[in-house]
Amino acid sequence: MKETPAAAHEHDRALVKRCLEGQGDAFRGLVDRYNRQLFNVALRMLNNVQDAEDVTQTVFLNAFLRLRTYNPRYKFFSWIYRMTVNESLNMLKGRKRTVTLEHEIDIRAPGAAPDRAAEVEDSVGKALMCLKPDDRAVVVLKHFVSFSYQEIADVMEIPVRTVKSRLYTARERLRHTLRERAQ
């Protein structure tokens, strides 16, 4: 059964507390709880498995080293997702060359024959890379982590209105891409 957000928050807080008390296996618990989700966020942000692995690994190392700076009044997942998004954004800034992928996009228009799952994933991955990184982060948190507007706002440290605006901008961009492909 899936944890409620409140239960997840309490579970995380307990693990962090145990970790700060020196119980080393507690951090393993946090790794087990979050490594899959953080990897997927990084993957959608970067569209590269190796880079996503790097980011996930770096985030956990940084999380461990900075655990004492984490304020338990706030949600642990907001904190660690924020680190993941920021680390992904940093990696994107560090990439020397920016490859324009628009012409590689192969998203079928509504009504077209069903794509195979891998094709859809590939197309969505490429489409995401056309978005500005900040817009992409909002889309990723909304669609791949199923966060609410407020949760995205907490992670990104931006107002809810900005979340909606970025989401709209990103979707508009994707809509136009689809239209162009359909023509």
Add this chain to the structure above:
Amino acid sequence: MNQDQIELIQQEIDGANTPEESAACRSLIEGDAEAKAFETELRYVTLLFDRVGEREPPPHLRQAILDALPRQARATSGWGAVGDAVKAIVDGLQQRPRFALVSSLCVGLVAGFAIYAALAGSVLTDRSSTSGLAGTFFEPPAAEAVETVREVPIHVDGGSGRVSVKAGQTIVLVELELDVEQTLEVRLTFDEGAYGLRGFSRLRSEAGPYFTAEPGLIRVTTSGANTQTFVLNHEGPMPPLALSLFDDGEEVFTTTLSTREPDQGG
């Protein structure tokens, strides 16, 4: 459509509307062809994302994360075959208190590098097979807060970057961030035994960066865009740590990184 109507439709698709707002949205869509077309396209885009499920992380990722962490966090992951040999030496010394204080770190450093060099050679080109070793050899401190104590900007003809030094009570994080056309060499030098190398992030660059580490010296060769973090540990106040930059074998600058020295970065 106005902005409020667009937002209403977007919220409906995201399941964020109240029942009253949902009713208003349905009414809008039924009575406005433009709104209906917008809603259809937006829903399609949303469905497209929903069709992409979670990707299974690579099977080695979890262990790689644990290997990169300080030993307390890994708990039951153990020292590994090579680490056991070092641990045995350290444990033996720790049973003799007179030697334990100074020797545990030094022996870890020296023995670690000896075995490290024997197994991996003096040059590391692929972190995936060596990160665990680096994390294993040195006794890590407990998790502790770090804060930025120095930022050294780097400007050379072929690019720029910076080095950030973050310090805690017993650890120092040296973060290199460079984007340069040429191949540069960064050297971190310190008194032998003053620091242990506790971990490092993945080395990455199009030109194949690598580093070599030995007591008193870490040497990084880098080209292109590269970010790299080294985690060093020490005892007592932060010992001096010198950062030097070499371009084509010529020293560009050297600066001492500590909480006390002024910024001399070039």
